[in-house]
Amino acid sequence: MPQLTLESLSGWIEAEMPAIETALRDxxxxxxxxxxxxxxxxxxxxxxxxxxxLGFTSERINQKHRLIHSGNxxxxxxxxxxxxxxxxxxxxxxxxxxxxxxxxxxxxGVGDIKGGLVMGLWAMKAxxxxxxxxxxxxxxxxxxxxxxxxxxxxxxxxxxxxxxxxIGLEPGFPQGPLTPTVNLGVVYQRRGxxxxxxxxxxxxxHSGHPHLGLNAIEALARRIVELHKLxxxxxxxxxxxxxxxxxxxxxxxxxxxxxxxxxxTMTHEGANQTMQQILDILERPHxxxxxxxxxxxxxxxxxxxxxxxxxxxxxxxxxVLDEAIRLRQPVVAIVRGGGSDVNHFSASGIPCIxxxxxxxxxxxxxxxxxxxxxxxxxxxxxxxxxxxLLTEHP
Ligand SMILES: [Zn+2]
Numbered sequence: 001m002p003q004l005t006l007e008s009l010s011g012w013i014e015a016e017m018p019a020i021e022t023a024l025r026d027x028x029x030x031x032x033x034x035x036x037x038x039x040x041x042x043x044x045x046x047x048x049x050x051x052x053x054l055g056f057t058s059e060r061i062n063q064k065h066r067l068i069h070s071g072n073x074x075x076x077x078x079x080x081x082x083x084x085x086x087x088x089x090x091x092x093x094x095x096x097x098x099x100x101x102x103x104x105x106x107x108x109g110v111g112d113i114k115g116g117l118v119m120g121l122w123a124m125k126a127x128x129x130x131x132x133x134x135x136x137x138x139x140x141x142x143x144x145x146x147x148x149x150x151x152x153x154x155x156x157x158x159x160x161x162x163x164x165x166x167i168g169l170e171p172g173f174p175q176g177p178l179t180p181t182v183n184l185g186v187v188y189q190r191r192g193x194x195x196x197x198x199x200x201x202x203x204x205x206h207s208g209h210p211h212l213g214l215n216a217i218e219a220l221a222r223r224i225v226e227l228h229k230l231x232x233x234x235x236x237x238x239x240x241x242x243x244x245x246x247x248x249x250x251x252x253x254x255x256x257x258x259x260x261x262x263x264x265t266m267t268h269e270g271a272n273q274t275m276q277q278i279l280d281i282l283e284r285p286h287x288x289x290x291x292x293x294x295x296x297x298x299x300x301x302x303x304x305x306x307x308x309x310x311x312x313x314x315x316x317x318x319x320v321l322d323e324a325i326r327l328r329q330p331v332v333a334i335v336r337g338g339g340s341d342v343n344h345f346s347a348s349g350i351p352c353i354x355x356x357x358x359x360x361x362x363x364x365x366x367x368x369x370x371x372x373x374x375x376x377x378x379x380x381x382x383x384x385x386x387x388x389l390l391t392e393h394p
Pocket of ligand 1 (some may be wrong): 112170340
């Protein structure tokens with residue numbers, strides 16, 4: 001019979017602390033570098049053993065990702081969104097869970113995202129002792145740091161994930177240096193990010209006879225000038241050509257040149273419109289010389305849709321802010337520039353938030369650290385938020 005309540009939750013978490021820290025330490029000690037699928041799978045196998053021990057079940061999505069189930073599938077479904085991979089290569093020798101004695105702990109992925117992973121697992125454990133009928137899942141990507149290429153369609157498809165709410169376990173970002181009392185952000189909006197590689201073909205010729213060739217570098221440069229005119233800060237549209245190369249020698253009219261253009265937007269409409277404008281600029285010939293004209297081919301290498309600022313997301317944000325006040329935790333609503341799997345999930349139109357994971361600093365660097373006492377407190381905030389979504393669903 002469920003007996004745990006919101007009121008008794010903090011005492012319960014205190015009793016669970018050693019087990020939570022052991023799971024976190026074990027996870028950090030398994031290197032799960034995103035470029036190494038075997039290592040990520042090792043982490044997944046450890047996760048499966050934890051999940052089994054906690055009494056939940058897990059299934060694979062597209063072979064390598066995991067979907068963890070708790071509850072009896074009755075009522076609304078809350079989906080926690082997490083990942084197993086990290087950006088830390090094994091050669092960096094950073095896979096040591098290192099407590100600094102003052103509550104701070106460093107190590108590979110301790111904040112992004114293994115702290116968030118254990119928070120999600122223990123929120124599931126708490127909920128299973130609070131409710132009889134419920135449906136709480138956690139999706140764990142094997143390659144979020146590469147944009148989850150084989151999970152993004154699942155995340156964006158409501159009939160696939162069947163969730164009514166999504167909560168991203170990416171780090172809770174401190175609004176200033178990470179201290180025990182700093183404000184942590186709950187994310188209601190993230191910009192989208194897309195990148196396109198393109199190659200411009202001209203006609204090479206001896207530089208002494210430029211009229212016989214078609215300069216691909218010039219044709220590329222003309223495109224760059226037009227692409228950059230799409231920048232529109234007022235509407236949060238940022239376009240940048242950040243890489244170019246081309247030509248074979250100083251004495252040759254270059255026949256080929258390549259570049260990468262990327263852009264960031266706040267809305268789906270902005271993303272679609274900007275993508276179309278960019279492709280128009282790329283496809284149109286920019287140098288015409290007699291019979292000759294340049295051509296351009298391209299590949300869209302990244303397309304992360306924006307997590308839009310939607311009224312439905314604010315229902316979740318307001319619950320988090322309410323519960324944070326009740327629990328006396330400093331939390332504020334924020335917008336983040338970078339993307340996460342929640343961007344893909346958001347494209348499914350289901351209300352979601354992100355940044356509910358570990359209080360972290362310097363993620364993706366060799367200084368990555370968390371503040372453990374607040375991580376424990378935030379399991380309470382996460383659980384209370386999930387509890388209210390499950391029990392107050394209309
Ligand atoms: Zn992450």
